[in-house]
Amino acid sequence: MTKFLTLLEREVKSYFYSPIAYVVLCFFLLLTGFNFYSSVAYLSRSPSELTVVEATFNSIPFWIGFILIIPPITMRVFAEEFKMGTIETLMTAPVRDWQVVLSKFGGALVFYIVLWAPTFLYFVVFENVVKTDAVNATGAYYGSYLMVLMVGMLFLSIGCFASVLTQNQMVAAVICFCLITLFFLGGLIAFFTPNISPAFRMATSYCSMLEHMGEFSKGMIDSRRFVFYGSGTVLMLLLTHHVFQYRRWKS
Amino acid sequence: MIKVENLTKRYAGFTAVNNLSFEVEKGEIVGFLGPNGAGKSTTMRILSSYMPATSGRASIAGFDVFTESMQARQHLGYMPENVPLYPDMRVTEYLNYRASLKEITGARQRERVGDVKELCALKEVENRIIGTLSKGYRQRVGLADALLHAPDLLILDEPTIGLDPNQIRQVRDLIRNLGRHHTILLSTHILPEVEMTCSRVVIINKGQIEAADTPENLVNAMRAAGGIRLEAKVGKDDGVAELGKLAGVKEVSVETEDGWSVFTLRTDSRTDPREEIWQLAAGRRWTVRELSRRRATLEDVFVEMTLGDEV
Numbered sequence: 428m429t430k431f432l433t434l435l436e437r438e439v440k441s442y443f444y445s446p447i448a449y450v451v452l453c454f455f456l457l458l459t460g461f462n463f464y465s466s467v468a469y470l471s472r473s474p475s476e477l478t479v480v481e482a483t484f485n486s487i488p489f490w491i492g493f494i495l496i497i498p499p500i501t502m503r504v505f506a507e508e509f510k511m512g513t514i515e516t517l518m519t520a521p522v523r524d525w526q527v528v529l530s531k532f533g534g535a536l537v538f539y540i541v542l543w544a545p546t547f548l549y550f551v552v553f554e555n556v557v558k559t560d561a562v563n564a565t566g567a568y569y570g571s572y573l574m575v576l577m578v579g580m581l582f583l584s585i586g587c588f589a590s591v592l593t594q595n596q597m598v599a600a601v602i603c604f605c606l607i608t609l610f611f612l613g614g615l616i617a618f619f620t621p622n623i624s625p626a627f628r629m630a631t632s633y634c635s636m637l638e639h640m641g642e643f644s645k646g647m648i649d650s651r652r653f654v655f656y657g658s659g660t661v662l663m664l665l666l667t668h669h670v671f672q673y674r675r676w677k678s
Numbered sequence: 679m680i681k682v683e684n685l686t687k688r689y690a691g692f693t694a695v696n697n698l699s700f701e702v703e704k705g706e707i708v709g710f711l712g713p714n715g716a717g718k719s720t721t722m723r724i725l726s727s728y729m730p731a732t733s734g735r736a737s738i739a740g741f742d743v744f745t746e747s748m749q750a751r752q753h754l755g756y757m758p759e760n761v762p763l764y765p766d767m768r769v770t771e772y773l774n775y776r777a778s779l780k781e782i783t784g785a786r787q788r789e790r791v792g793d794v795k796e797l798c799a800l801k802e803v804e805n806r807i808i809g810t811l812s813k814g815y816r817q818r819v820g821l822a823d824a825l826l827h828a829p830d831l832l833i834l835d836e837p838t839i840g841l842d843p844n845q846i847r848q849v850r851d852l853i854r855n856l857g858r859h860h861t862i863l864l865s866t867h868i869l870p871e872v873e874m875t876c877s878r879v880v881i882i883n884k885g886q887i888e889a890a891d892t893p894e895n896l897v898n899a900m901r902a903a904g905g906i907r908l909e910a911k912v913g914k915d916d917g918v919a920e921l922g923k924l925a926g927v928k929e930v931s932v933e934t935e936d937g938w939s940v941f942t943l944r945t946d947s948r949t950d951p952r953e954e955i956w957q958l959a960a961g962r963r964w965t966v967r968e969l970s971r972r973r974a975t976l977e978d979v980f981v982e983m984t985l986g987d988e989v
Contacts, residue, residue, distance in 0.1 A: 444766035512758065512760060515726075521779070675729060
């Protein structure tokens with residue numbers, strides 16, 4: 428456990444050694460800030476059944492930012508170690524492969540949480556300035572941020588997997604971007620093609636982040652989503668672990 | 679300390695290490711030599727548990743490097759080729775991180791990190807970012823890392839590559855000092871260094887062992903172990919025939935250089951016929967301007983072993 432924490436600490440720190448972290452943070456806060464502003468502006472223009480939280484977490488800028496933010500977080504985690512050869516020093520220390528994989532994922536997750544944490548301030552400021560609740564129930568806060576966390580975990584694990592495939596960070600970023608965009612678009616199939624079989628519609632909606640976020644940002648917390656994103660993350664991390672071992676043993 | 683049995687590593691299409699077996703006893707400093715691509719780094723990577731062998735076994739301090747990899751790693755300090763380090767960390771920070779990974783914590787961590795910084799002369803750069811350090815310092819950071827957990831065994835892959843002569847000398851002295859307390863397996867291309875530091879040499883070529891012995895024995899066992907050079911004016915005498923009669927001389931050849939005859943005598947390394955040559959020359963009233971002995975070096979052995987088929 429101490430070894431895992433040591434590895435995790437180094438992973439988290441390594442984000443803040445490089446200027447990329449600060450660039451990503453700035454870019455992300457600008458984007459989410461703009462998204463929040465435009466959601467509030469949209470709601471103030473015309474009467475709507477949406478709460479501020481729903482409007483914020485279901486808009487187009489939200490999803491664009493959400494998808495764009497993942498590749499730069501995860502692209503370097505394994506690719507850089509393979510490129511610099513530090514994987515050899517790392518893996519000849521008495522650490523286990525799964526400790527390394529989990530610490531890389533954990534480091535990315537911590538950074539991801541650091542990215543999202545300030546956005547909660549938007550709602551705090553909003554409620555204090557406007558003296559109106561941003562949501563109709565506290566559950567909507569929990570739901571939205573839980574969904575951000577769960578989808579984030581799945582996407583970060585996909586990013587780790589993309590990074591372990593190559594020693595080129597750009598290639599890792601592109602693979603990651605393509606995979607998560609495909610996954611995102613998969614959830615839109617039902618919108619674009621109305622006359623598909625009910626079974627297929629069921630299947631796509633089971634995987635549709637958009638629908639899940641819609642439910643959760645209303646405060647409807649559904650345990651099926653935990654199973655879906657949890658098992659997806661575990662699967663991707665297992666794949667990452669296997670490819671990691673394979674690449675090390677082949678080199 | 680190290681036991682390698684029938685080790686083989688195949689990559690797609692070629693065999694890097696072919697049925698290699700050797701042992702390293704406790705307290706030895708063993709030089710692991712071979713031309714580039716001979717399989718040195720591959721063998722060292724297998725020993726360091728970085729990757730598994732295709733077949734065969736290797737163990738360190740009695741622990742199998744594959745099945746008991748964690749224990750084997752605890753007994754081993756490994757410095758990979760080119761010393762990969764995290765360029766964004768500071769020296770002390772990096773050593774602390776590595777110490778924690780090797781389960782050295784608390785007061786013992788402070789003590790060990792202090793010790794290795796002292797030993798590898800890193801005090802003056804302890805707060806510098808590794809990325810800004812010179813090659814020599816990076817090499818020493820790598821060595822300091824390998825020494826952190828006071829391992830019984832050190833495996834150093836080309837510890838002096840890319841260093842200037844002064845740095846090479848420093849690293850060599852450091853290795854020799856370390857040899858008092860550690861078993862060391864090191865690979866290098868600088869052969870005089872091996873002659874000076876190593877108690878035993880393993881030469882591999884194309885994935886197989888060509889020779890394993892002390893540097894002296896290897897040199898002595900060479901076909902043409904030594905040579906004597908005689909520059910003289912021999913007048914009308916047949917120098918080649920006269921010198922050839924001396925005991926221990928295997929072969930004599932002659933060249934002429936601005937009026938002087940230059941004889942090259944091949945002898946075995948145990949006999950030194952210089953006294954007899956001088957007496958012969960004095961008896962025949964030859965004028966001598968040089969009489970010298972050249973001992974074969976490990977370099978000669980290396981070239982003969984690894985180029986054997988081609989020359």
